[in-house]
Amino acid sequence: NAGVTQTPKFRVLKTGQSMTLLCAQDMNHEYMYWYRQDPGMGLRLIHYSVGEGTTAKGEVPDGYNVSRLKKQNFLLGLESAAPSQTSVYFCASSYPGQGVSRETQYFGPGTRLLVL
Amino acid sequence: AQSVTQLGSHVSVSEGALVLLRCNYSSSVPPYLFWYVQYPNQGLQLLLKYTTGATLVKGINGFEAEFKKSETSFHLTKPSAHMSDAAEYFCAVSEGTGGFKTIFGAGTRLFVKA
Numbered sequence: 577n578a579g580v581t582q583t584p585k586f587r588v589l590k591t592g593q594s595m596t597l598l599c600a601q602d603m604n605h606e607y608m609y610w611y612r613q614d615p616g617m618g619l620r621l622i623h624y625s626v627g628e629g630t631t632a633k634g635e636v637p638d639g640y641n642v643s644r645l646k647k648q649n650f651l652l653g654l655e656s657a658a659p660s661q662t663s664v665y666f667c668a669s670s671y672p673g674q675g676v677s678r679e680t681q682y683f684g685p686g687t688r689l690l691v692l
Numbered sequence: 693a694q695s696v697t698q699l700g701s702h703v704s705v706s707e708g709a710l711v712l713l714r715c716n717y718s719s720s721v722p723p724y725l726f727w728y729v730q731y732p733n734q735g736l737q738l739l740l741k742y743t744t745g746a747t748l749v750k751g752i753n754g755f756e757a758e759f760k761k762s763e764t765s766f767h768l769t770k771p772s773a774h775m776s777d778a779a780e781y782f783c784a785v786s787e788g789t790g791g792f793k794t795i796f797g798a799g800t801r802l803f804v805k806a
Binding site: 580624679 | 696701724726728733734735736737738741782786788792794796797798799
């Protein structure tokens with residue numbers, strides 16, 4: 577199993593450009609998440625999905641959109657990039673089961689995004 | 693509301709010394725508690741987790757953590773540090789309503805000196 581993979585690994589954008597980050601998982605997980613990681617701030621949840629075709633906002637959703645058209649894929653879009661969106665983006669997934677299995681997250685390797 | 697506080701953004705130890713990374717949490721219900729480790733340029737990996745039962749939890753790579761309800765703490769320890777332990781460590785708390793309610797601490801970067 578590849579686990580959770582993210583594409584691309586690194587990207588440089590100019591202010592106002594758009595891009596899509598792709599997350600894929602092969603563990604048949606129902607739940608998927610997008611986080612951003614900034615120095616000294618830990619991980620902050622951007623959007624999440626509890627199943628194919630469903631998405632919801634997390635803690636810091638402004639400026640981002642997501643789609644979950646297929647169970648294994650979760651896309652994060654930036655419609656008009658801003659320097660404040662320079663960050664490292666992590667995708668994660670988890671089982672839908674009961675208890676701690678639902679809470680245990682499996683992370684991708686991250687995408688480093690620089691917005692100039 | 694849940695919250696997590698990791699005391700010390702950086703911790704430095706000598707190889708072979710005790711590692712102690714501190715985590716305090718707040719939660720309105722019995723929480724699930726986690727420690728994740730992030731090696732350079734990688735994603736987070738689960739180190740260990742606490743649900744219910746035994747308050748001393750053993751994880752991978754010789755790490756363990758003890759849940760102390762009275763102190764609302766979940767500190768991470770390892771008796772003898774190895775160079776390969778150098779990484780960033782994140783404590784996280786969840787109230788069991790789904791991973792989207794997990795709160796991560798700000799992280800503690802562990803440096804190991806030869």
